[in-house]
Amino acid sequence: MAEYRFFDRDISWLSFNERVLMEAEDQSLPLMERIRFLSIYSSNLDEFYRVRMPVLQKKAGGAQSDRIFEQASSIIDIQQNRYGEVLVNSIIPELDTLGFHFCYREKIPDILLPRVNEYFFSQVAGLMQPVFLDSGNVVFPENNMLYLAVILNLEPGGERLALVNVPTNHISRFYKVRSENQDYILFLEDIIKQNLKSLFPTAVNIQAYNIKVTRDAELDLVDEDGEDITEKFEKQLNKRDLGYATRFLYQPGLPPRHLKNIIDTLDLKSTSVVAGGEHHNLKDLASLPIWDASLSYPRRDAVNPLKSDNQTNTLFEKLADRDILVHPPYQRYDTVLRFFNEAAIDPTVQEIYTTMYRVAHDSKIALALISAARNGKQVTVLLELKARFDEANNIHWGKKMKSAGVKIVHSVNALKIHAKLALVKRKHETLPFLGLFATGNLNESTARFYTDHVLLTANQPMLAESERLFLFLRKKKKPEITDVIPFQHLLVAQFNLQTRFLALIDREIAHANQGLPSGITIKLNNLEEEVMISKLYEASNAGVQINLIVRSICRIVPGLPTQSEHITVRRIVDRYLEHGRVFIFHNNGAPEIFMGSTDWMNRNIYRRIEVCFPIYDDNLKHELMHLISLQMEDTAKAVLIDRNLTNKRFDQSEKGVASQEAIYQYLSGSASSDH
Incomplete structure (x- = not known):
């Protein structure tokens, strides 16, 4: 294999999450949609810490692996700062102008305290389970659950450290209360902080800081069969949230000696310790109690794909x-x-x-x-x-x-x-x-x-x-070399999928070498596997124009001389999650089109059963190629990924094409009139 350059898998994924953050920063979007993109960003990052950070931590120790771990951590820090900027300087002020005062990083107004205290005692108090960290009890913070680290001054008894749960698994994260023609939205943890004196009545002084622990999500599974396979699997599921900690997030201002005490007591010494914002789990922002249709995307009714002729037919x-x-x-x-x-x-x-x-x-x-x-x-x-x-x-x-x-x-x-x-x-x-x-x-x-x-x-x-x-x-066995199924139409991973795709690319290379028209257009969620990427590099060097739409992980480096001069990569993020996989091969003017379940990742090609299937109907081919062409023309919601893994927006001086809207309009126009 030639010496080619590839983006790092995890750094490219963080680039995708930045693209999500860019939507939250886009002031042309309805307000609640921007808030939802903040929520999606936060949820994505939690999953990254559950699934990918454990891998990076295990690899840490070599120069390359340490560099990737440090680079990922640095990128996350930068993105988190942008997150805070858009939330504090844009989203919250806009909520205020609409009559929703979001009490973020501020004291609950005194005028609300009677209502807030009533809410605490009637709805929250019975869910409180405080525990002292110096009591000798085993304390195990649940994965991604919120807690308060509470410092208690018990003069003359000195200081004690306690952990208080924030029971968002039983009650809403947010409480909305109206006062003087203004809607106030409060965090549950702030309501609990306001009432800590009722949990610790002998304390002279109380300080509280938000914390949370993220745990590894990997399951330790063994191949077993039998009637009780699901029961065995359920036992493993119950252990998932008991995995080792990958990140400890704490509110800035937590005194260093108490931070060390918490890390030691909760056995978090090998964990990434991160100073976050004052509030964690901001994926919950999507559930803000704001019900105003004008703050969301306009309603879009799905179109009936069946033509109006012969409606009585099954x-x-x-x-x-x-x-x-x-x-x-x-x-x-x-x-x-x-x-x-x-x-x-x-x-x-x-x-x-x-x-x-x-x-x-x-x-x-x-x-x-x-x-x-x-x-x-x-x-x-x-x-x-x-x-x-x-x-x-x-x-x-x-x-x-x-x-x-x-x-x-x-x-x-x-x-x-x-x-x-x-x-x-x-x-x-x-x-x-x-x-x-x-x-x-x-x-x-x-x-x-x-x-x-x-x-x-x-x-x-x-x-x-x-x-x-x-x-x-149905035989429940892994495919072996001796397992030959004569697939002529379907492309099936573990059987013929990779070899067929390589052959289809080789055909485009041959056409380019013969001076015939050639081209490859591929839409994927993730592009990682080096054999397939290297073959695309080879095609580019032969002069084949390759246009890619890759939503998330993308290890191919576009635009490099003698490697990828004829490769472009787009990423589209809009109201819908781009999820389809489409493969179009020019074939000298007689295009072959496949669609299917597979991304070009190591796991999809080597460790899964995936199926791609051809489109034979000429009308459906035309329709599908038109949909993809609309996405290739997108200049509003698409960005170009450059050789530095930057999400580069198109020039916005003129109103650009938003492909998801264009696709909806196209399919609406092609539907029968009774839809």
């Missing part, structure tokens, strides 16, 4: 005529739900197979599968237990479906099933298979704000390959 009958491509959230997810609903009641349907990676909390798809099983159909669900932070919900639905007669198949620990597909097998002479392939989870909740693509099809060769994959995965 979806299955429509699929016999043509493939259907659904683009949530611009288009209604009802079409996907309808696929499962029709399968549940259609008397010709004998078997249903589907993957489920992140199950919706109130999953209509799972309920349809339960009905299908109770209606006598054989239903098999490949349910992924290891979908990080959704494990408990997946276990819940797995038990519910299993009790109804659904066959639940869990993947082995070393291999996640991340593919998004479903298959219906029925008694039918010419079209025994109907199915769907998707770029995102079969989850109607996330479909409201994740941009994805779902292909519904009766293409029998593609679906026969889907059945072969389901039958293999």
Whole structure:
């Protein structure tokens, strides 16, 4: 492999989180949307400390690993300062002008104290569980929960240090109270601080500082099978919040001797100790008690993707005529739900197979599968237990479906099933298979704000390959070299996905070398794996124009002479989360298009089952290429990533194209008039 340059994985992710912060700084956005972007930034950073900081800490010790750890810490510090600037100097003053006084880093006004004290004793006091740190009791702060470190002067008994919980798991983080035509919004921890004297009545003087501990989220799993696999997994889940601490966040001003005492007592010596703001867990900002539609994005009704002709036909009958491509959230997810609903009641349907990676909390798809099983159909669900932070919900639905007669198949620990597909097998002479392939989870909740693509099809060769994959995965084994499945249409990780993608890039290289038109356009969430990136570098050096849209992690370095002169990288952040994966190869004017579940990351290519699928219908190809072209023209919500990993905005002197709005307008215009 040539000596190529790559961005660091974690530094590039922090660059993405900066892009989220840029939306919070954008004063053209509705106020509550800016606040939500602050919330998303904070939530992302918490996950970074739970998932990635443990990796960086474990690697620390070598010159390169130490440099990355220090660079990440420095970037976070800079971003946190920007976060504080936009919150204090922009968001809070704007709230004030709208009649919402957000008491941030300030004393609760005296005029509110009677109401606040009443609220504390009626709603909060019974949830208080103070503990002295010098009592000999084992004290274990829960992951990402808020606490007060309370310094008590008990003259003549000297000082004591106590820990007081802030019970946001049982009560709202914010309390809104109205006084003199003004709405005041207070933090729960400030209300508790105001009433600490009731918890420690003998204290002469009380000081309190906000703290929180973030813990490693990794699960220690072993491949085991049997009836009790979910119970074993649940035990591991219960231990997740007992993981070792990766970050200790404390409010500035906490006296050094007490800070050291807390670190020693709570066994936080090997933890990143960070002085944060006065308030932590600002991901809760999204739940500020402000209900004003004018402060959010204008309502946007999803479009019906089904044409108005033959409305009385079933979806299955429509699929016999043509493939259907659904683009949530611009288009209604009802079409996907309808696929499962029709399968549940259609008397010709004998078997249903589907993957489920992140199950919706109130999953209509799972309920349809339960009905299908109770209606006598054989239903098999490949349910992924290891979908990080959704494990408990997946276990819940797995038990519910299993009790109804659904066959639940869990993947082995070393291999996640991340593919998004479903298959219906029925008694039918010419079209025994109907199915769907998707770029995102079969989850109607996330479909409201994740941009994805779902292909519904009766293409029998593609679906026969889907059945072969389901039958293999039902065996619960990792693919081996001897496991050969003749995939001609589907690209499946662990089988042929990487080799096929490499071959498709090689074909563009060959065309460029022959002086023929060439080009590659790829949209991904994450781009990390060095073999694939190196092949793109090779294509660039051959003169192939490569246009990338990469939302998050991006290790490819664009615009470098003799490496990536013909590569551009865009990043789009807007009201919806960009989530679709699309791969377009020019092919000398006869473009080949694939979509699917896979990013180009090490885990997706080498440790997961992923499926990419072709688009054969010319009309759908045209539609999809137009959507991607709109994103390539985005100058309002897209930024260019340069060779220094900077998010570079386009010139805003003229009103630019916002691709998500343009896509919605395009799909609305192509819908039938009754929508």
